[in-house]
Amino acid sequence: MKIAIPTNDGINISAHFGRCRQFLIFEAQNGQVKLIEIRINAGCHEHGSGSSDGVAEHHSHSGFVEALQDCETVLCSGIGAGAVEALKAGGIPVVLVEAAGSAEQIVTAFQSGALRPASGGMCQCQH
Numbered sequence: 001m002k003i004a005i006p007t008n009d010g011i012n013i014s015a016h017f018g019r020c021r022q023f024l025i026f027e028a029q030n031g032q033v034k035l036i037e038i039r040i041n042a043g044c045h046e047h048g049s050g051s052s053d054g055v056a057e058h059h060s061h062s063g064f065v066e067a068l069q070d071c072e073t074v075l076c077s078g079i080g081a082g083a084v085e086a087l088k089a090g091g092i093p094v095v096l097v098e099a100a101g102s103a104e105q106i107v108t109a110f111q112s113g114a115l116r117p118a119s120g121g122m123c124q125c126q127h
């Protein structure tokens with residue numbers, strides 16, 4: 001099973017999916033977790049960063065859906081509703097988590113069933 005984790009530092013889960021710089025792609029099978037790839041988030045955007053006239057620029061979620069198309073799950077700690085819908089439409093489930101530790105520890109906890117789901121996690125940013 002391929003699992004994607006959004007990250008900014010290559011180690012920890014990013015606080016917001018859409019603002020992450022990269023995705024860590026893990027292979028989880030037979031009780032083992034291995035980092036197999038790092039993918040750049042070409043669809044990275046900053047909420048609230050608008051054009052010179054103050055109007056927020058339009059952005060598309062198709063870039064990260066395409067980048068994660070072969071992943072069976074995305075684990076994240078915060079994500080906007082538009083990104084969730086885009087991933088779901090692409091057949092990629094999203095699991096919001098409240099977890100401390102490295103991305104590898106989070107994937108291991110998810111695989112073992114010990115991961116605690118987040119109580120909120122949805123970004124309420126305006127797009």
